[in-house]
Amino acid sequence: QKEVEQNSGPLSVPEGAIASLNCTYSDRGSQSFFWYRQYSGKSPELIMFIYSNGDKEDGRFTAQLNKASQYVSLLIRDSQPSDSATYLCAVNRDGNKLVFGAGTILRVKS
Amino acid sequence: GAVVSQHPSWVICKSGTSVKIECRSLDFQATTMFWYRQFPKQSLMLMATSNEGSKATYEQGVEKDKFLINHASLTLSTLTVTSAHPEDSSFYICSARDLAGVADTQYFGPGTRLTVL
Numbered sequence: 127q128k129e130v131e132q133n134s135g136p137l138s139v140p141e142g143a144i145a146s147l148n149c150t151y152s153d154r155g156s157q158s159f160f161w162y163r164q165y166s167g168k169s170p171e172l173i174m175f176i177y178s179n180g181d182k183e184d185g186r187f188t189a190q191l192n193k194a195s196q197y198v199s200l201l202i203r204d205s206q207p208s209d210s211a212t213y214l215c216a217v218n219r220d221g222n223k224l225v226f227g228a229g230t231i232l233r234v235k236s
Numbered sequence: 237g238a239v240v241s242q243h244p245s246w247v248i249c250k251s252g253t254s255v256k257i258e259c260r261s262l263d264f265q266a267t268t269m270f271w272y273r274q275f276p277k278q279s280l281m282l283m284a285t286s287n288e289g290s291k292a293t294y295e296q297g298v299e300k301d302k303f304l305i306n307h308a309s310l311t312l313s314t315l316t317v318t319s320a321h322p323e324d325s326s327f328y329i330c331s332a333r334d335l336a337g338v339a340d341t342q343y344f345g346p347g348t349r350l351t352v353l
Contacts, residue, residue, distance in 0.1 A: 222268065
């Protein structure tokens with residue numbers, strides 16, 4: 127079992143729809159969780175982090191964390207073609223290193 | 237805020253030469269920086285953790301004598317790929333952890349694309 131698992135996709139959504147990206151992790155001791163966006167040929171860009179159960183909203187993005195079920199998700203409202211990218215879920219396991227999932231490819235069709 | 241730079245952004249070198257990549261945190265201090273490698277269509281692979289003033293910690297399978305890391309100040313870490321070979325061609329990305337940040341957030345540099353001929 128991988129430490130951080132994501133569906134590789136691609137996830138295709140029409141412009142204006144809600145995109146839902148999911149991530150599960152195996153280590154119950156994980157403390158903080160991150161979503162990064164990576165465009166092709168570019169480095170990852172931090173979107174959000176979350177460390178408490180529940181929802182955290184920032185503009186069109188909402189991160190959701192459920193530690194009991196060991197999953198974290200990212201919702202993108204009013205999806206735009208510019209949101210098309212690979213979304214990486216990362217988990218801080220030991221207070222130092224991040225463990226990344228393989229990423230989910232999102233395609234927003236106009 | 238939280239800007240990380242890398243230099244060079246791309247480099248092409250001959251097999252057998254050494255290449256140095258710099259990673260700088262521009263507007264914050266980072267006692268810890270990380271070096272990743274990413275091959276096409278694959279996820280990030282952590283190579284090593286660079287700690288200011290001490291030796292780097294390498295991940296299993298990463299040759300420390302081939303990938304030399306120096307973290308001389310709170311804003312600069314360097315990765316030197318020694319005796320580079322074509323199989324070392326990859327996208328090398330550094331990240332820095334903001335001391336004053338929340339939840340151990342890492343900010344990534346723009347990456348360095350290395351091509352070894």
